[in-house]
Amino acid sequence: MSPTIASSSAKFSTRRAVFPFTAIVGQEEMKLALLLNVIDPKIGGVMIMGDRGTGKSTTIRALADVLPDIEVVSGDPFNSHPSDPGLMSDWVKQQIEAGDAITTIKKKVPMIDLPLGATEDRVCGTIDIEKALSEGVKAFEPGLLAQANRGILYVDEVNLLDDHLVDVLLDSAASGWNTVEREGISIRHPARFVLVGSGNPEEGELRPQLLDRFGLHAEIRTVKDPTLRVEIVEQRSEFDQDPDAFLEKYQAQQAALQQKLISAQERLKLVSIDHELKVNISQVCAELDVDGLRGDIVTNRTAKALAALEGRTEVTVDDIRRVIVMALRHRLRKDPLESIDSGYKVQKVFNQVFGLADPETEASQNGTGKPAGVR
Structure with a gap:
């Protein structure tokens, strides 16, 4: 049994229960697109378009939950990797260059929801100009892109999001970095994440230039088969009634999938x-x-x-x-x-x-x- 899954199962009572990825029925194209982006984030994310109520949000949260824990530098707001410079903030790099000891902790892969009404400051972070001028320090308040580093950033109804914000997200996802500039002060931090957008075509299309920037495009439809629909309804009811027992039932499958993803990430370069x-x-x-x-x-x-x-x-x-x-x-x-x-x-x-x-x-x-x- 995987230690990561075992430790997470011990936290069911204290942590919000998430519907297991391996229990999701149907929507194979969406599930495959998400798994492939996890194995190689450089694919460029996935745009999921389809009907309302088809389990888009449930599937994405389930994916983040099944991923193995990541090692991050303790006290760092950017989920910095302890040894990979490309996933490390300047603050951590300075500590390592100075020979200071850094402590690390294990944490779940971050899954960040971007609200529709989010401002650019909320997404990118802000610089406190007054503090920077008076105290001579770069006072930076991290945004959602900082929290999403090494994780998944989910934008529901991405086709209703301001085009400028979509541009910012896609630029960060492609480059792996977020740069904030205010009044001649510039701060840069790692922001490498799997960008997942979802939407309903009836509510408007994304501009072709922006759509092209998403690596994959998955289409999902409401399940028509009555037998499958009943199975989905019954599973959801069983999970809602007793989440711990339902998660226990799928624990072995979750552990197997997690190990499969770890092996695939290692095998990819070959x-x-x-x-x-x-x-x-x-x-x-x-x-x-x-x-x-x-x-x-x-x-x-x-x-x-x-x-x-x-x-x-x-x-x-x-x-x-x-x-x-x-x-x-x-x-x-x-x-x-x-x-x-x-x-x-x-x-x-x-x-x-x-x-x-x-x-x-x-x-x-x-x-x-x-x-x-x-x-």
Whole structure:
């Protein structure tokens, strides 16, 4: 049994119970997108678009809860890593350079909710100019980006957030740093996090320039199967009635998933992708008329993360097939007269480039109206 899971189970009575990730039914695309971003945060986060009441917030909180505890420098507001300079605040770096001993503690991966009405100061942090001028010190009040370092930053209804704030979030997520400047005083701190945005398409779309900056795009729909709906309702009722017993039931699965993620993160640097597959990925992007090279880069990264998750060190065509729609569907140019949904379009071009049979083409060729092999 994993010590992290065991210790967290002992805290159920004192810590708010979180619905276990391994108990969530359905929404496989969303769950996979989140897991792959945890394995490789450089994928660039995920945009989850779909119906209301489909468990978006529940799934994201569940993911943060199943992740292994992280080691942080005690007393540091930025969750600084004790040995990685790229995840370390200037204050910690100065201590280490001066030869001072630093103490560390273990803590849960931070999961920060960004409220819709948040101001830029609340997100980025503020500098106390008066204190800086009178006392000669950089008095900095950390914001949500500081709290989210090495964790998950969740923005619900991101399509309703001010475009400028979305820009700030995406810049920090891409660079891993947040810089605050006021009256000639500049402060910088690490802000490397998995950015997760969610929204309902009925309430407005995100600008294409901003949408393109999210690594993956997951679409979720309300479950239609009555049997599955009943299962989801029953699970939720069971959890609400006795959270401790419900969590105990899924403890072994949670521990197994946590270990799988740790192994995948370690294996990721060993994963390779064949040159011919890279060329094919870029050909798909070119034929879909995807602007820029983000689509190529994200597809490569995501396929590698999937191979690592499944215990392999070589990317297969099937890995690419499973991730390419999430990596490209939101980067296509919108044609108002286009009736085919973007996921189908990406899949069709993928099949052509990789020389795979298209199910609909097979159906028309064999004259049955059904793909080959289907009776």
